Amino acid sequence: MLTVKLRRAPREDARAPLALPLPDAAAVPSALRAAAEAAGFTGAAGQAVMLPERGLMLLGTGAARRSLDWEEAGGTAAAAIGEARRFAIDARGLAPGAAASLAAGACLRAWRFSRYRSEPAPGPRRLDLLVDDPEAVAPHWSRAAAGVRGCLLARDLAMEPANTLTTRAFAARLEALAEHGIAVDVLGRKRLAREGLGGLLAVGGGSETPPRLAVLRWRGSVAAAPVVFVGKGICFDTGGISIKGAAGMEAMKADMAGAAACAGAMLALALRRSPAPAIAVLALAENAVGERSYRPGDVLRMGSGRTVEVVDTDAEGRLVLADALHYARQFRPQAVLDLATLTGSIVTALGSHRAGLFGTDAGLLAQAAAAGEAVGEPLWPMPIGERHREDLNSAIADLKQCTTGRLQPDACHAAAFLREFAGPAPWAHLDIAGVDDRAEAAPLGPPGPSGFGARLLDALVSMYFEH
Amino acid sequence: MIDIAFVKPALPRHGALVLPIGEGAEALAGLAQAIDAATGGAVQRALTAAGFKGRKGQSCTVWGPALTDGASGPSRIVAIGLGKEITPEAAEAAGGALYALVQAEREAVVAAEALPAPVAAALAMGLLLRSYRFDRYRTTEKEEDKPKLERLSVATDAATAAKTAWAPLRAIADGVFITRDLVSEPPNVLNPPEMAERCRALESLGLTVEIMGPKEMKKLGMGALLGVAMGSAQEPRMVVLQWNGASRGKKAGQKPVAFIGKGVTFDTGGISIKPAAGMEDMKWDMAGAGTVIGLMAALAGRKAKVDAVGLVGLVENMPGSAAQRPGDVVTTASGQTVEVINTDAEGRLVLADVIHYCQTRFAPRFMVDLATLTGAIIVALGHEHAGLFSNDDELAGRIMAAGKAVGEACWRMPLGEAYDKQIKSEIADMKNVGGRPGGSISAAQFIQRFVDTKAGPMPWAHLDIAGTAWSSKDLPTSPKGATAFGLRLLDRLVAEHYEG
Incomplete structure (x- = not known):
């Protein structure tokens, strides 16, 4: 993450380019008018014109109102800055919240993952945020920075290759969150067996690295039932015996993006000392092809006692989530949200611009959608119909895990399946398969993992569960 | 019956x-x-x-x-x-x-x-x-x-009261049966000219029926619809059905409500040919048009106090020697150009020209189009809901409510600029497919480009009925096969909001 300094004025020796946020052409300082005009600068959001000879950037903000608008302007600045190691944004004269959002957006856009490069990728490292009163901005910034760090943790985890981020390594990364005051409990095979979590055990059975259930707790400071996040953490998904085609399989290292987003949200809550208690239940497994892999036709007894007929071992996410959702019931949550890169069907349905939102509680669904809009992670409501549940009737078990054949509404089927395991608390399911990775750069992130969900959950808690 | x-x-x-x-x-x-x-x-x-x-x-x-x-x-x-x-x-x-x-x-x-x-x-x-x-x-x-x-x-x-309640239902049932007959007919029998002739038979209900062939459509510049028809020996048709139940006997007609249907009497996919398995289902790729025709018959049959127009574009999508190819660029009636990437995304090409013609000629109060448009909508929603896309929240809300009331449920799907970008072309104003992700949405975006809102609002809704027009199992009021999904919904929409 960018190192952000709040300063009243530019450094004396500064050769770092300075971005000037401007709402329209009229706001351009008179000395720069001619250049702005020649470059076609209108102040519209998304515009950034470098004036290298002056060390300045004209940054269009348009009529920015929401913090998301300011974040996107900050992201645009970070993208346009090129290879400069240090840059500055002149937020003097702006409200403290807007200034903080500019920095947050810049950090999100400037994120890079260099661990496996011999030389770090070029680009900015440091940001000087020029403000009128650093002390007034500091609390806004620390709040915004918490969400950013949560999001970037989710991206870092999703980016890690599957040979380094094994289930064990993922669990160790989560255990390290204890330094921020998060209590972490990791259930290994023995305890999973004692809990009877047959779905998670079966999916993880084919791999050399064992399945884990990680439980992260943030106590908060108010006596209230916790909000629970449930995440799918398939560290690599070969599809198992129902193996996937080779083309594009490398992307399956990110099939743990749901769990990563939940972990990121927990980090954000802890960093900003959220008063709301929250728990994340993350199901970690590798869906490998091995001598102990589970098979199509197997019948599993799940943690809830229900039996499930396996039809396709590549529909593994719903099995591990079902057990995690069941495990979450013991916390008597006031709301449960699960995040998962669950189905290709949701990509066909909604593409890469919105995640699918399913659930049983209109209030929680509306809240999740509003939180998503606030942070630029939009959702779209999707149905769970009677027929979707009927389609899962099995000839041998309580239900089957999915259907077979062409043109199946698998995202709806998966949601209908999960509903059977979600407890009585309001529940929402976010199918993020289309949005967890960006094919193209966007104002708030380069191509690659988006961290979708971490900021959304953080915003959800902040908007609705802290009062 | x-x-x-x-x-x-x-x-x-x-x-x-x-x-x-x-x-x-x-x-x-x-x-x-x-x-x-x-x-x-x-x-x-x-x-x-x-x-x-x-x-x-x-x-x-x-x-x-x-x-x-x-x-x-x-x-x-x-x-x-x-x-x-x-x-x-x-x-x-x-x-x-x-x-x-x-x-x-x-x-x-x-x-x-x-x-x-x-x-x-x-x-x-x-x-x-x-x-x-x-x-x-x-x-x-x-x-x-x-x-x-x-x-x-x-x-x-209370026989009199029951008869009064029954009369409109009987007309609606007649409409449903007309639609189901059309949708059930095999494609060697029900080709575009035959389907147009069956519309002609509805004049007896008081409908005005106009049939246009390739010559008239060429004059109208309908290059997209005509492009789809090129691979078939069967000539395309456009049929305009009008019911003037409100303005009958009055001088000044009011703006009609308008329904547009996709009528691909058989869809092989064209040069982008479909796999063989299940291709027989493609005889019902004219269900949108079949439903519009049945709907117009129902409105006329129950003497609805509304001015309504129904327009259907009828073509057969075949890989004949003159068939259009992937890479072809066609000019639509609106003047916009389209790069044909996939000849199996033909429904939107037909709708584009018919919708433009409808709006230009009738300036309707709203336009609703029905089409068995995408497999993607089945992957998205299954068979319980049709996908509803609209540029107008009021119209969309009314359609949702009407659908719920008659047991023809719709689910609203999103539109937006991000999806519209998926159909950018390197050579023309747009291409006819936007890739697998959000496939139904980019199809709706394509259609929306032919709804002209430059001169003012034009409420429009698109119902993707690919998952609901045909049922593989018996439903409470529909044996397996053609359902006529959408007909009762739109009849209810008219009855609730646009009559009198």
Whole structure:
């Protein structure tokens, strides 16, 4: 993450380019008018014109109102800055919240993952945020920075290759969150067996690295039932015996993006000392092809006692989530949200611009959608119909895990399946398969993992569960 | 079609006697009580023994009941549950389920004395819709395998009110059957010219029918529709059906409501040919047009007080020697150009030209198009909901509500600039596919580009009925096969908001 300094004025020796946020052409300082005009600068959001000879950037903000608008302007600045190691944004004269959002957006856009490069990728490292009163901005910034760090943790985890981020390594990364005051409990095979979590055990059975259930707790400071996040953490998904085609399989290292987003949200809550208690239940497994892999036709007894007929071992996410959702019931949550890169069907349905939102509680669904809009992670409501549940009737078990054949509404089927395991608390399911990775750069992130969900959950808690 | 009559209550001497009973009904009354008495309490004993409580979906049949006076009576008595809330919707579903229980009798009498007129009419409607059968091409079916029911008599003291409630339903049922016939017809019979001729036959209902061929369409610049038709030996047609139920006899007509249907009478996919498995289903790729035609017949049949236009673009998508190719660029009637990437995304090309023509000629109050447009909508929603796309929240809300009321549910799907970008072309104004992700949405974005809002708002909705136009299993009021999904919905939309 960018190192952000709040300063009243530019450094004396500064050769770092300075971005000037401007709402329209009229706001351009008179000395720069001619250049702005020649470059076609209108102040519209998304515009950034470098004036290298002056060390300045004209940054269009348009009529920015929401913090998301300011974040996107900050992201645009970070993208346009090129290879400069240090840059500055002149937020003097702006409200403290807007200034903080500019920095947050810049950090999100400037994120890079260099661990496996011999030389770090070029680009900015440091940001000087020029403000009128650093002390007034500091609390806004620390709040915004918490969400950013949560999001970037989710991206870092999703980016890690599957040979380094094994289930064990993922669990160790989560255990390290204890330094921020998060209590972490990791259930290994023995305890999973004692809990009877047959779905998670079966999916993880084919791999050399064992399945884990990680439980992260943030106590908060108010006596209230916790909000629970449930995440799918398939560290690599070969599809198992129902193996996937080779083309594009490398992307399956990110099939743990749901769990990563939940972990990121927990980090954000802890960093900003959220008063709301929250728990994340993350199901970690590798869906490998091995001598102990589970098979199509197997019948599993799940943690809830229900039996499930396996039809396709590549529909593994719903099995591990079902057990995690069941495990979450013991916390008597006031709301449960699960995040998962669950189905290709949701990509066909909604593409890469919105995640699918399913659930049983209109209030929680509306809240999740509003939180998503606030942070630029939009959702779209999707149905769970009677027929979707009927389609899962099995000839041998309580239900089957999915259907077979062409043109199946698998995202709806998966949601209908999960509903059977979600407890009585309001529940929402976010199918993020289309949005967890960006094919193209966007104002708030380069191509690659988006961290979708971490900021959304953080915003959800902040908007609705802290009062 | 089964004859539906409303008669004075009297015990039938043959056929079936149907007793619709609500959950928690205290004692048998009217004809039910009469038949129970005439059979020495056999009916009540049977209901008790069978655990019949009047629940939704419950039924109980008493076979060949003997009358205590030795007279001849009904050959079967069928009790059918209406559930706790006796609504028209519940009665319709019960009527649908009833059909299988009485279809072996020539006549059935329903003891509907206790039912409000709309409920009695709905029960008849459910039975009638469920009785649909397309047996034109069966020549060797044995007589005993054919359903026999010819007449359903609804026994009610309020025959006049029931008849009033029934009249519009009958017209709607006629429309539904027209649609189902069109959708069921094989593609070697129902080609574009034949389908247009069948529209012509609806002039007898008071519809104005115009048929345009390739020459007229060429003059209108409909390069997209004509491009799709190039690979087939069958000429394309565009049919304009008009019903002037509001302005009839008045000088100044009002703006009509408009319905547009995709009518691909068979879709091989063209040069981007489909795989063989299941291709026979592509005979119903004209269901959008079939539904618009049935809808117009229903509006005319019930003399709806509305001005409505229905436009259908009829083509066959074949890989003939003159077929259009992937890479071709066509110019639509609106002047916008389209790069054809996939010849199997042909429905939107047809709709583009017809929608533009519709708006230009009629300046309607709204446009709703129906199309079996994408496989993606099935992957998104399955078979319970049609995908609803709209640029107008009020219209969309009304469609959602109307669909819910008639059991043709829609689910709103998103539109937006990010999706619109998916159909950018390197050579033309747009391309005709936007990739697999959000496939139904980019298709809707394509259509939306032909809805002109430059001069002012143009409320528009697009129903992707690929998952709902045909059912692989029996539904409460639709045997498996063509459903006519959308017809009753749009009829209800008109009745609720655009009449009078």
